[in-house]
Amino acid sequence: MTKKHIDEMSFLDHLEELRWHLVRATISIVIAATAAFIFKRFIFDVIIFGPTHMDFPTYEWLCKMSQLIGMTDTTFCAEKFPFIIQNRTVAGQFSAHIWTSIYAGFIVAFPYILYQLWSFISPGLKTNERKSSRGFIIVASLLFFLGVLFGYYIITPLSINFLANYNISDQILNEFDVSSVIAIVRSSAIASGFVFELPIIIYFLTKVGLVTPEFLKKYRKFALVIVLIISAVITPPDIASQVIVAIPILILYQVSIYISAIVVRNQNKKKSKIKS
Known part of the structure; x- marks a missing residue:
């Protein structure tokens, strides 16, 4: 689409163009979310619940580091966390499956979503502006994925380790709801992705x-x-x-x-x- 064509478009034409970009971005999320929905065992057992096991790479690294500096009593070297994960509502697991798939789809489809956003904005820019911003999608996607990895491998394990071992009384047993655990992983990863x-x-x-x-x-x-x-x-x-x-x-x-x-x-x- 040329700059001249953009200038000749009416406000409703711009809205129609935006609508189709949003539709294509939404379709990409649905496709990626469908794949995540199908591979639920990998998404939940390996990714979502990975930081709830002490053999998670971050805990192993922190355990070695704590031992190197002479810390003998550390929660990073425990055999397992003092909590269990459970579901308290009838539709809880199904709802968690649906929403986790959607968020996973958004993360996977993020480069294509950026591409659709850029496809809508770039025709209105000058030629030199488009050239200087040519690597926008690659750089923005790379930063987003780096942020997601940082949130998943750093923020999530630190949060789970701290909250799982925090107690106000020995009489209280930690039984975390599955939605609460998923929320920590999701918010840490996506928030870090946008911060980056x-x-x-x-x-x-x-x-x-x-x-x-x-x-x-x-x-x-x-x-x-x-x-x-x-x-x-x-x-x-x-x-x-x-x-x-x-x-x-x-x-x-x-x-x-x-x-x-x-x-x-x-x-x-x-x-x-x-x-x-």
Whole structure:
């Protein structure tokens, strides 16, 4: 679709175009969700309930690290967690199966969803803007999947380990509902995936002039507070977990400053060429 064609389209034509992009994105989610629904044993036993077993890679690594620094009494080296997972509602397992498949479908189809979003937006951009943003889908997808992996292998195990071993009385037996366990895995993975999109967001905000490197540097202290708040929200309330989560987010923020500086420098070079 050419830029001229876009300019000639009416508001209703744009809505119709958007509708078809959304339909295609939705179909991709349904297809991926159907595959996840079929392979339910792998999705639940291996992925969802993986962090509830002490042979999960993160626990094994943390156990070795704790032993290296001389910690003998650590929950990361236990044989099993002191809880069981159960279902308390009649349709609980079926509902969990449906919704988990949908979320899994969204994660798997995320690159195609971005492609449909970009296909709708890109015709309205200038030729040089499209060229400079050519790797948008690849970079954004890579950052999202890195965030999902970080949430799954770091935030989820830390959260489950902390909450499973936290008790206010020995008289209380932990019997976690399946929906609660799934919610921890889902929210940790997807939230981290979107947080890792920070460099992409800063890139486009800089392109439209809403953000500058100076602005990001000036409000770095406020960003640190926001990062700590985000870390507190998506992790258990212990300092070690919050620090572990805060470090990559701060790195992403610093990377975003460099990206913003590159965008501004390129824009200034183009302005200089136009003037000369």
